[in-house]
Amino acid sequence: xxxxxxxxxxxxxxxxxxxxxxxxxxxxxxxxxxxxxxxxxxxxxxxxxxxxxxxxxxxxxxxxxxxxxxxxxxxxxxxxxxxxxxxxxxxxxxxxxxxxxxxxxxxxxxxxxxxxxxxxxxxxxxxxxxxxxxxxxxxxxxxxxxxxxxxxxxxxxxxxxxxxxxxxxxxxxxxxxxxxxxxxxxxxxxxxxxxxxxxxxxxxxxxxxxxxxxxxxxxxxxxxxxxxxxxxxxxxxxxxxxxxxxxxxxxxxxxxxxxxxxxxxxxxxxxxxxxxxxxxxxxxxxxxxxxxxxxxxxxxxxxxxxxxxxxxxxxxxxxxxxxxxxxxxxxxxxxxxxxxxxxxxxxxxxxxxxxxxxxxxxxxxxxxxxxxxxxxxxxxxxxxxxxxxxxxxxxxxxxxxxxxxxxxxxxxxxxxxxxxxxxxxxxxxxxxxxxxxxxxxxxxxxxxxxxxxxxxxxxxxxxxxxxxxxxxxxxxxxxxxxxxxxxxxxxxxxxxxxxxxxxxxxxxxxx
Numbered sequence: 398x399x400x401x402x403x404x405x406x407x408x409x410x411x412x413x414x415x416x417x418x419x420x421x422x423x424x425x426x427x428x429x430x431x432x433x434x435x436x437x438x439x440x441x442x443x444x445x446x447x448x449x450x451x452x453x454x455x456x457x458x459x460x461x462x463x464x465x466x467x468x469x470x471x472x473x474x475x476x477x478x479x480x481x482x483x484x485x486x487x488x489x490x491x492x493x494x495x496x497x498x499x500x501x502x503x504x505x506x507x508x509x510x511x512x513x514x515x516x517x518x519x520x521x522x523x524x525x526x527x528x529x530x531x532x533x534x535x536x537x538x539x540x541x542x543x544x545x546x547x548x549x550x551x552x553x554x555x556x557x558x559x560x561x562x563x564x565x566x567x568x569x570x571x572x573x574x575x576x577x578x579x580x581x582x583x584x585x586x587x588x589x590x591x592x593x594x595x596x597x598x599x600x601x602x603x604x605x606x607x608x609x610x611x612x613x614x615x616x617x618x619x620x621x622x623x624x625x626x627x628x629x630x631x632x633x634x635x636x637x638x639x640x641x642x643x644x645x646x647x648x649x650x651x652x653x654x655x656x657x658x659x660x661x662x663x664x665x666x667x668x669x670x671x672x673x674x675x676x677x678x679x680x681x682x683x684x685x686x687x688x689x690x691x692x693x694x695x696x697x698x699x700x701x702x703x704x705x706x707x708x709x710x711x712x713x714x715x716x717x718x719x720x721x722x723x724x725x726x727x728x729x730x731x732x733x734x735x736x737x738x739x740x741x742x743x744x745x746x747x748x749x750x751x752x753x754x755x756x757x758x759x760x761x762x763x764x765x766x767x768x769x770x771x772x773x774x775x776x777x778x779x780x781x782x783x784x785x786x787x788x789x790x791x792x793x794x795x796x797x798x799x800x801x802x803x804x805x806x807x808x809x810x811x812x813x814x815x816x817x818x819x820x821x822x823x824x825x826x827x828x829x830x831x832x833x834x835x836x837x838x839x840x841x842x843x844x845x846x847x848x849x850x851x852x853x854x855x856x857x858x859x860x861x862x863x864x865x866x867x868x869x870x871x872x873x874x875x876x877x878x879x880x881x882x883x884x885x886x887x888x889x890x891x892x893x894x895x896x897x898x899x900x901x902x903x904x905x906x907x908x
Contacts, residue, residue, distance in 0.1 A: 423906055424585075425602040425887070427899060428613050428622040430753040432581040432606045436557075437564040438504075439511040441580075442548030443805075447899045448586055448604055449597075451551040451569025454482050454501065454530070455542045457807045461650075461701070461895050463542055467496055467552055467570065468530070477537030477849050482530045482545075488593040490554035491574035498525030504552045505530075505545075507562050513549040514806060517814040537847040543808035548897070572597045572902040582606045598905035610755030617642060617882040624890070624899070628880040629755035630688040636882045643883045646689075647892035650804035651877035652697050653760060655748075656785065656797040659870050660832030663744060664795070668723040670869035675720035676771045677764065679711045683875050686759045692875040696866055698809060699876045701894070704858035705809050707866065720771050729772070737772035745774040750798035751782040760874060761798050786827035794831065800877050801828050804895040810845050810854075813861070817842065825870070833870035 427448075434440040438451070445451045456466035468482040488496040502523055509515050509523075519535040532541065544550065554568040567575045572594065573586035584604040590596045605622070607613050614632035617625040618639060628636065628644075637644050657664050657673075664670055683693035693711035700706045729737040729744055737744035748764065750757045758779050765775045775796075778784075788794025801816075803809045816829025817838060825831045841857045848854065865871065883890050889904045 423599075425599050425624070425901060425904065426605070426622045427602060427624045427626070427901070428605045428607050428616050429626040430606065430608055430610075430613070432608070433578070433584055433604075435564070435580055436567040436578060437511075438549050438551040438553070439508065439513055439564075442551045443896075444584065444604060445567055445569065446548040446551060446897055448584060448602065449571040449573045449898060449900075449902050450567060450575055450586055451553060452571050453546050453548075453550050453552060455546040457546060457895055457897060461804065461807055463546065463807055466546070467501070471542055473849070477539070477847065478534050480532045480534070480541055481526075482532070484528045484530065485593060486528075488570055489591055490556075490570050491568050491589055492554050492556050493591075494554050494556065496552065496570055498528060498530050500555050501525075501530050501552050503555050503558060503562075505550065507558060507564070508550050510562065511549075514544050514547045514811060514815060515550060517811070517818075518544055537849060539846065539848050540806070540808045540811045540814070543806045543811045546897070547806050547811070573602065576601070594902075597902035599901065602901050608753055610752070614882070620884075623884040623887060625882045626879065626899075627754060628882060629759070630686065632755075632882075633688065633880055639882075641885055643885050643890075645881045645883060645890065645892055647879050647894055648692070648699065648701070649802065649877045649879050649894055649896060650699055650701055650809075651800050651802040651879075651896075652694060652699075652873050653757070653798070653800050653875045653877055654697065655764075655872040655874065656789075656794070656799065656828070656831055657870055657872065658792070658795050658831045660792070661795055663746065665832075666727055667868050668727055670872065671867075672720040672723040672771065673768065673773065674869050674872045675714065675716045675723070676767055676773070677872070677874060678715055678767055679874055680715075682760055682763050683711070686763060687756055687875055687878065689875075689878050692878055694873045694876045696862060697871060697873045698803060698862055702803060702809050704855050705803075705862050707859060707862050709866070717770060724771065731772055735772065736769075736774055743774055744772060745776070746795045747776045747778055748796040748798055749778050749780055749784050749788060749794060751784070752779055753782055754800050757798055757800070764798070764874075789825070789827055789831055792832075799828060801871075802877075802896060805897070807895060809858075810842070814842060814846060830870040833868070835864055835868060838864050 433444050453466050454468040456464045458464040469485050471482045473480050518538050521535045522533040524531045557566045557568040559565045572592040574589045576585045576587045587601045610629045613625045616622040679693040684690040695709040695711045695714035696707050698705035728739045732738040750761045761777045768775045785797040803812050806812050816826050841861050879892050886907045888907050
């Protein structure tokens with residue numbers, strides 16, 4: 398049964414048949430790698446945002462640009478210190494309560510009280526003024542609307558919080574509402590008929606977290622899942638031959654990269670980090686392992702991120718002899734076993750990565766072989782994703798291999814302020830730099846943080862990108878391609894390049 402929505406009225410375009418009624422009631426089953434830790438957006442907001450359960454004040458459009466969400470418009474004062482967000486009329490939460498400025502403040506204050514992306518914003522005070530949410534800052538902060546689009550800033554009903562401000566229930570305002578939540582793996586949702594944007598076509602959906610890529614692929618193959626995200630290259634090749642499935646791929650502003658402990662005795666000189674980068678065969682990894690030759694990346698930011706992109710060619714980034722020469726400058730010599738030694742100690746490192754993204758262990762194995770070519774011994778430890786931030790905090794991490802999404806906040810500046818920081822004491826963060834600081838970069842980021850004109854971004858973003866390329870506290874390898882296997886009976890499927898939404902409210906079952 399097809400539907401059209403206008404002025405809040407549902408128009409029936411065709412009489413229902415038995416098959417269309419069955420299709421409308423059929424549950425949509427989604428499988429992805431990421432576990433649900435709790436109902437709190439601070440830990441699992443990305444799942445509830447992607448499943449369209451809860452919304453943010455600011456959203457993004459199909460091109461990744463900022464767009465109205467629960468706020469229809471926003472403006473900033475001339476001095477850059479006061480932002481005003483005007484709420485959408487008629488939006489309600491799943492418990493029937495209205496989306497009010499006071500309800501929004503409850504959610505934002507809870508988000509601000511916990512570690513998260515809002516920490517980087519110099520928020521002095523938040524208040525309600527009629528249907529406006531007013532945010533006063535201590536200093537100008539241009540990426541504030543982008544930060545408010547992050548999944549940790551989801552807006553929930555006041556009933557979702559207990560007296561201490563902790564989230565005890567997921568009560569959002571999206572087109573789907575929670576039917577059952579069973580952390581860490583399962584979430585089921587049902588259609589919210591009073592959604593301000595019109596009720597979606599599909600009545601119910603489920604989300605299942607499955608960490609093993611092989612298991613996810615088998616679920617797509619067997620029909621136990623209708624949409625399966627994040628497929629390894631071997632599974633993609635096999636599933637592409639399945640007539641019941643359609644494979645989709647979309648480039649994302651997510652970079653497969655190495656996080657280096659710049660305070661480590663073997664890595665504290667930029668020449669050592671540059672040598673490790675120069676030893677990497679990015680083209681071979683992208684073509685042979687990721688099956689997407691165009692994904693090879695010699696810099697952190699892809700072209701979709703505008704002035705942050707330098708246009709460096711990945712084919713020119715590998716230079717084995719140049720890498721060996723830099724290491725020789727640092728006193729490293731080839732020992733009798735063909736590996737590097739200095740003062741009797743080997744150049745040996747341990748790399749941590751995780752299997753939630755199935756391509757990462759493959760890339761780690763390739764790096765192990767490629768670094769051996771310049772005499773560097775690399776041990777690979779495939780653990781949990783949490784081991785990388787844990788190693789950052791206890792200073793035990795030497796090298797971490799991960800995928801960093803620079804589009805979760807629809808402005809890379811928001812991520813960089815968290816990853817690198819402009820604070821004088823900042824030495825990196827969980828998924829950013831580690832024990833590395835550059836005063837120029839800190840100053841450029843601080844200027845961008847306060848800038849109210851686009852020219853500052855045009856002038857300074859390339860300088861930040863170039864310095865990161867020179868210093869290599871983070872070594873880019875490839876830009877990520879999101880993949881999905883989709884039941885051919887589904888219509889309207891597309892991949893959100895910012896990974897904010899699974900767009901399930903845009904789907905319907907074929908008749």
